[in-house]
Amino acid sequence: MNSTKSALKRKSQKVMQEFSKYLMPTYSRIPIVIDRGEGTRVWDREGKSYLDFISGIGVMAAGYSHPDICKVIKEECHRLIHCSNLYHVEAQVELAKKLCQLSFADKAFFCNSGAEANETAIKLARKFGYEKGAYEIVAMENSFHGRTLATIGLTGEEKYRKHFAPFPPGFKFTSFNNLNELEKNITPRTCAVIMEPIQGEGGICEATPSFIEGVRNICTEKEILLIFDEVQCGLGRTGKWFAYEHYNVEPDVMTLAKPLAAGLPIGACLAKKNIADIFSPGDHASTFGGGHLVCSVALKFLEIMEKQDLVGEVEKRGIYFKEKLHLLKEKFSFVREIRGKGLMLGLELDFEGKPVVDIAREKGLLINVTRGKTVRFLPPYIVSEGDIDEATSILKDALKDAIKEVRD
Ligand SMILES: Cc1ncc(COP(=O)(O)O)c(C=O)c1O
Numbered sequence: 001m002n003s004t005k006s007a008l009k010r011k012s013q014k015v016m017q018e019f020s021k022y023l024m025p026t027y028s029r030i031p032i033v034i035d036r037g038e039g040t041r042v043w044d045r046e047g048k049s050y051l052d053f054i055s056g057i058g059v060m061a062a063g064y065s066h067p068d069i070c071k072v073i074k075e076e077c078h079r080l081i082h083c084s085n086l087y088h089v090e091a092q093v094e095l096a097k098k099l100c101q102l103s104f105a106d107k108a109f110f111c112n113s114g115a116e117a118n119e120t121a122i123k124l125a126r127k128f129g130y131e132k133g134a135y136e137i138v139a140m141e142n143s144f145h146g147r148t149l150a151t152i153g154l155t156g157e158e159k160y161r162k163h164f165a166p167f168p169p170g171f172k173f174t175s176f177n178n179l180n181e182l183e184k185n186i187t188p189r190t191c192a193v194i195m196e197p198i199q200g201e202g203g204i205c206e207a208t209p210s211f212i213e214g215v216r217n218i219c220t221e222k223e224i225l226l227i228f229d230e231v232q233c234g235l236g237r238t239g240k241w242f243a244y245e246h247y248n249v250e251p252d253v254m255t256l257a258k259p260l261a262a263g264l265p266i267g268a269c270l271a272k273k274n275i276a277d278i279f280s281p282g283d284h285a286s287t288f289g290g291g292h293l294v295c296s297v298a299l300k301f302l303e304i305m306e307k308q309d310l311v312g313e314v315e316k317r318g319i320y321f322k323e324k325l326h327l328l329k330e331k332f333s334f335v336r337e338i339r340g341k342g343l344m345l346g347l348e349l350d351f352e353g354k355p356v357v358d359i360a361r362e363k364g365l366l367i368n369v370t371r372g373k374t375v376r377f378l379p380p381y382i383v384s385e386g387d388i389d390e391a392t393s394i395l396k397d398a399l400k401d402a403i404k405e406v407r408d
Contacts, residue, residue, distance in 0.1 A: 005046070012045040030361065037064025040380050040387050042366070052366045053391050058200070058232050058344075058378040061259035062304050069262045072300040073293070082291040091295035098302055102241050104250040105270035107277070110290030114231035114257035115146025117267035120284060121194065121227045121253050122150055124271060127278050128225055129191025136190045140176040142371075144201035145194065145229055154194060157202065177207060179214040186218060192225035192253075193218075197243040200232035203371035204339045204346025209247050216249040225275065227253040231267075232344070235259050236305055236381055239315030239342030246341060261298040310381040317383055318342035324392040332399055339374075343381060346374040351406045359405075360398040365391055 015033045033045035040063055043049050055061065062069060076091075083089065096108035109120050122137060129135055139145070141156040152160050153167030161167070174185045176199065186193075193215055199205040219226040228251040233243040235256060240246055242254065252275050257267040267289075288294075305311065322338060325347055329335040336348040349356070353369035360367055370376045375395075379387070 008046045015045065032361070039063045039065070040383050048364070050361065050364050050366045051387060051391055051394070053377050053379040053383075054366050054368050055378055055380045056263065057368075058237060058258045059263055061236065061310070061381045062262050062301055063380045063382040066262065066304065068300055068304055069297060072296055073264075076293050076296040080292040082288065082293065084287060085285060085290065089290060089292050089295065091292050091299060092290040095290075095295040095298050095302075098299060099256070099268060099270055102302070103254065103270060104244075104272070105254065105276075106273035107271055109269045109276075109279075109284065110295070111267040111269070111286040112265045112288050113146070113267045114229075114255065115148045115151045115267075116286065116289075117231065117255035117257055117269045118145045118151045118154070118194070118229060119148055120267075120269035121192075121229075121255050122154070123284055124253060124269065124275065124278060125192035125194075125225050125227065127283065128275060129189075132188075132191075134189050134191040134224070135170045136172055136187065137170060138172045138174055138182065138185050138190060138193045140195050140199070141173050142176055142199055142202035142205065143194075143196060143229075144199070146231075176202075176205060177211045179211055179218075182215060183218060186222055186224070190222070190224050192227055194227040194229060196229045196231075196233060197247065198233040198238060198341060198344060200344065200376075201370050203348070203374040204344060204376060206339065206341065207247070212244075212247045212249055216251075219252070225252045227251060227255070229255050231255055231257045232378075233341075236311045236314050237342055237344045237378070238340075239311065239318050241311055243341070260301065261294045262301040264294045264297050266294050266298055305381075308382070314342045314381050317381075317385070317388065318345070320385055321345060321377070321379075321383075321388045321392075324388060328392065328396060328399065331396070332403070334403055335399070336373075340377075343377070343379055343383070345377045346370065347377075348374045351403075353402075355402040355405050356395075356398050359401045360394055363394045363398060365394040365398070367395070 012033045034042050035045045036043050041049050042052050099108055139154045143156045145151040145154045150168050153171050156173045172185050174182045197207050228244055230242055253271045255269050260266045325338045329338055334350045336350055339346045352372050353375045357369055368376055
């Protein structure tokens with residue numbers, strides 16, 4: 001190893017050691033230090049490059065260092081970074097208008113993360129049901145809605161909840177894709193049902209059309225809100241602007257986050273007018289939410305989506321990628337199932353997927369695992385067929401090596 005290389009390795013190791021000294025141990029981080037990114041690739045501090053098929057967990061949809069995103073950040077930061085919601089901010093209303101034009105919604109509220117967007121939806125649902133004394137929210141088993149106390153209270157997965165009870169009361173769980181059970185869980189005290197049309201952290205599990213249509217009918221009939229958490233599956237990820245468009249339904253409320261501001265923190269809760277207007281001044285707020293810079297970047301991201309037809313690209317690339325994954329399934333009997341839509345795909349194994357992730361990384365591909373056995377792919381929307389070929393070739397080798405490790 002030459003001296004520059006070993007100096008970089010030492011630097012990288014020092015950074016990682018200092019993480020354990022200075023940061024709360026909330027993440028089991030992968031042992032690389034990411035230094036920069038461009039397009040569909042990132043480089044670590046030692047100069048090794050990786051094809052990134054997880055893209056900041058579904059955030060870097062337009063790719064790294066998109067020139068238009070970098071330009072808008074540079075220009076707008078000189079104009080105004082932030083000034084609070086004491087005042088009107090033009091970029092905020094432009095972003096709200098754009099999201100409403102793209103979706104079923106009439107009004108928006110901006111915050112800083114997916115969890116906060118869901119907190120907004122929870123509060124809106126609670127105020128919606130207040131006069132009737134309806135406060136219960138029914139969520140799905142296997143779901144994920146964030147890490148605040150209320151949103152883990154609504155997350156149907158024990159590993160996130162353990163150690164943190166008690167949660168705010170009034171949250172109930174029902175089996176995903178089981179309409180009879182859902183119906184039994186609705187009472188006169190129910191104000192809303194919340195669900196991800198495609199569960200992300202839950203292992204890329206799609207709602208069946210009959211379930212989602214049935215939920216919509218029940219909510220309409222019982223006059224309760226249907227909230228779609230599209231934090232992971234929304235904004236083009238599944239090959240439509242919003243995942244609900246794959247189904248013959250619209251929600252009353254929808255939450256968004258991840259890719260919306262191309263890597264800057266943002267969350268949005270969208271709703272139909274009659275529901276949005278339940279909030280009055282003082283009911284909800286966020287110091288940073290909807291700031292000028294972040295909204296300007298989000299507007300640019302949506303412009304890029306339209307200009308580069310990224311929704312259409314996701315649809316095409318998703319079909320291509322899924323076909324490649326099916327070929328792997330045919331080849332390896334330990335691949336149980338391929339799931340998902342667009343570029344939100346999962347490959348379920350019959351063993352724990354961590355070795356696959358580790359070996360793929362060594363070979364230059366970043367992916368991750370959800371629910372232990374599902375290898376998850378959330379590549380940037382700008383992936384080429386060449387990137388997909390490269391990723392599937394690395395994945396094939398990683399699967400071959402991992403099965404040897406697991407079975408030996
Ligand atoms: C469906 C869903 N909802 C909510 C969240 C929470 O978002 P955030 O981490 O931005 O709070 C996530 C994060 O992965 C998610 O996938």
